Amino acid sequence: MRKTPRCVSFVVVIVGSFLTASGVHAARLGSTRSQFIFRDASGKTETVPIESNYYPKKITVPVAKVDRRLDPRLLRAATLAEERAHAHSREQCWRYVKDALLAAGAVSSRPKTVLAKEAGDELTRNYGFTRLSINDPYAAPVGAVLVYEAKRAAGHVEIRTRDGFVSDFRSKTPSPRRLVAVYAKLSS
Numbered sequence: 001m002r003k004t005p006r007c008v009s010f011v012v013v014i015v016g017s018f019l020t021a022s023g024v025h026a027a028r029l030g031s032t033r034s035q036f037i038f039r040d041a042s043g044k045t046e047t048v049p050i051e052s053n054y055y056p057k058k059i060t061v062p063v064a065k066v067d068r069r070l071d072p073r074l075l076r077a078a079t080l081a082e083e084r085a086h087a088h089s090r091e092q093c094w095r096y097v098k099d100a101l102l103a104a105g106a107v108s109s110r111p112k113t114v115l116a117k118e119a120g121d122e123l124t125r126n127y128g129f130t131r132l133s134i135n136d137p138y139a140a141p142v143g144a145v146l147v148y149e150a151k152r153a154a155g156h157v158e159i160r161t162r163d164g165f166v167s168d169f170r171s172k173t174p175s176p177r178r179l180v181a182v183y184a185k186l187s188s
Contacts, residue, residue: 034049034050034052035047035048035049035050036048036049036050063162063163064138064140064141064142064160064161064162064163065141065142066141066142066143066162067141067142067184068187069186069187070141070143070144070184070185070186070187071106071143071184071185071186071187071188072187073104073105073106073185074104074106074142074143074144074159074184074185075142075143076104076105076106077100077101077103077104077106077143077159078100078142078143078159078160078161078162078166079104079161080099080100080103080104081096081097081099081100081159081161081166081167082161082166082170084096084099084100085166085167085168085169085170086168086169086170087169087170088169089167089168089169090168090169091168092168093116093156093157093158093167093168094113094114094115094116094119094154094157094167095168096167096168097116097119097145097157097158097159097167098110098111100159101145106127106185107123107127108127111123111126111127114154115154115155116147116148116154116155116156116157117147117148117149117150117154117155117156117157117180118155119145119147119155119157119183120145120147120180120181120183123145123183124183127185128185129145129183129184129185130183130184130185130186131181131182131183132144132181132182132183132184134182135179136179137160137165137174137175137179137182138174140160140182141160141184142160142161142162143159143160143184144159144160144182144183144184145157145158145159145182145183145184146158146159146160146165146174146175146179146181146182146183147179147180147181147182147183148175148177148178148179148180149177149178149180150177155177155180156175156177158171158174158175160182
C-alpha cells in the first residue's frame with residue numbers, strides 16, 4: 001500500500017478548512033442582507049445596517065412666487081434664459097441675461113454696459129426697471145434681475161426662476177457674492 005506524503009494531507013486539511021469558513025461566512029452574509037460587516041481599527045468585527053433608501057435634504061427654501069404686478073415679459077425672459085442656459089458658467093452672465101430680456105421684449109434695445117455689476121443702473125435709467133426693496137435673493141419674485149458686486153471683477157447678474165437662478169448657467173442657489181439689488185419692471 002502506498003503512503004500519501006504528509007504535505008499533501010496538510011494541504012487537503014487547509015483547503016477544507018478554508019472552504020468551510022467561506023461557506024459559513026457566505027451563509028452569515030446571506031442571512032444578514034441589510035448588514036455591512038467590517039473590522040474596526042482594533043480588529044473587532046462590527047456590523048451596521050445598510051441604508052437602501054436615500055432621502056435627500058428637505059427643501060428649506062420655498063419656491064419663488066410669481067408677482068402679478070410685474071411685467072409678464074419678465075416671466076418670459078426667465079423661461080428663455082433657463083432654456084438657453086448651460087450646466088456650468090461660461091463667464092458671460094450679463095450677455096445671456098441681456099439676450100433673454102431682449103428676446104422676451106422686456107427691453108426695447110440691447111443694453112450697452114459691459115460689466116454685470118453696472119446692469120442695475122442701466123436697467124433703471126434706460127428701460128424702466130425699478131429697484132425692489134429685497135435683500136434676500138430667495139425672496140425675489142420670478143423674473144426679477146439680481147445684480148451682485150465684485151471687487152476688481154465684472155460682478156454677476158442673474159434672473160430668478162421658479163426653482164432657482166439662471167444667467168449663462170442654471171443654479172438652485174444664488175451667487176455667493178454680495179447682492180447689490182434686485183430689479184424688476186412693473187406692468188403698465
